[in-house]
Amino acid sequence: MAKRDYSLLGPNARQAVETGLAAAEWYHTDIPRKQMKELMQRSDQPAIRDTVMLFACMIVFAAIGIALWPSWWSAPFWLAYGVLYGSAMDSRWHECSHGTAFKTRRYNDWLYQIASFCMVRNPVSWRWSHARHHTDTIIVGRDPEIVAMRPPALFRIALNFLGILDAYDGWTRMLFNASGRIHPEEASYIPEQEQPKVIRIARIWVAIYAATIALAFAMGSILPLMVIGLPRLYGAWHHVLTGVMQHAGLADNVTDHRLNSRTVYINPVSRFIYWNMNYHVEHHMFPMVPYHRLPDLHDAIKHDLPAANTSMWQAYREILPVLRRQLAYEDVFLKRDLPPTAKPYREDFHAAALGAAAE
Template structure:
């Protein structure tokens, strides 16, 4: 099958164009089943940790322990981003009202508005690590060659904040940016702007509280943890695709799965099973380990922890200093890079080619 993704009138890329590992219908039905109880346990556990570490930081005010206490609090708080990611898919809870209600809380914590976040992420799943198509992946974390200044500031969520908070402000005034128009359908604009006004009002309310109390503490505890605590979640998030092959319609070449200890896996909402998540995005977070076991024979080996993944990423960065096109090719069973690929040549539009080898 061959598709020219850059020319008008040609079929766009869809999720059906991507390779999927064989999975029997019974297992697929089991792993796509949502569970309110499991999702509530994860959400409740995360919020309990946020409250407990926040109380610890509060008790440390006025002492030298405030710095490590706030760092611990912020680190836990920032993992709300992992839950927000799952909520974009509307898969944590079986009850839609729970998905919607919890998403409000988590969006406040993560500087996001629900509708823009959901549609931007849909583009990421449709064009994962594709750079030679129009449109391209809207959520590429690290481009080639890497911009080390941006990479460093990402650990404080600087560009994330400028992008998402900037959109919240613009959308609150009914101004739809070109970037937003590229991913959000017009029918969603009104609800997106309404949501943005609510979230902006909440943030301004925290600022007013700080002014009235003549204290920075409301801002430090409610608005800034996503920045000063971002480091560990960012270390995990960057492993998802960085350094792997671009322009392949096979998530096994462009996405990493890594094994983590139970604490990190809990905080990260099982998103370390990232190949599986991209291949079957309707599978809830809690079923991803079971999905892994079901299709493992058709997947590359998982990385043994965060250090193993980052060891490879650092090597990629080193190689890209002299060769910006350098990428890692995972060991995919029975496949070689290029079996599913996007190719482009000088003076020609990007062309999408998928081998009939499924």
């Protein structure tokens, strides 16, 4: 394959549409309708429990951080607060964008607005961007949410462990939108009637940041920014750590999530922060299933999926060598074996994309 162009307005985007890769029919594991309906059922209780825990922890950690400020004894509490603000809010943003966290729609919408603000992702723009990510997962030129492009920009990914580029992009886009403009790439996936909402929200956020910065000046301290804004940087590492695992090193331009997504078993604390998105093949195959039922979905379909990675450590031991090889030869990727109980990959369908597996 020629050098990849990830622009949503570039030649690969046009090619994906011409070849039928865009908005294609994707592989799904067979699962009885009755069982699927049961897995899709919504409930408020798990997300209310988790949200109360999340905000209670944030309030306690921030309060202790403020009380101990400016002593270094406050640092562990800021780090804990930051992970909840800059990483747990990523998974809350994600689940609520699907509308699957709560049964009650307004609860989804409330948490979605708060999480979007924390992550500096315009809730309107990113809802559409994420819809595209699900339509065209890791299709070059179509998916706006590819983290590890080829060749992988390892330095950029490393900077994002401190949220540096993501937050910079978020804040500059916020100012751009607040000035009354929509970027041409955004315009390619946000319907015209939704675009005024993008601008309105950006202006509200600018007002919140302006008030926070004004308070910081008035106090002569960055303390207000330690609570609002900066945690997007110092707490981002966990969502990048877990997010990179979702698709990195796997196939692109295929229509089978078993080839381009990864499920990883992770520890319970990370699962709380990540809201079970470590079951990522399952989530992409059946995005209607709420986060709290993904372990059950995994049990129901794992016979048809590549074996899950057993830990984050094991996943990264798999990912990093592939990314390193992609620096020299970007067509390399990891094609994982399916168990004997699985339906085989459609080799004929993915022939072009599957030409250069790493092993």
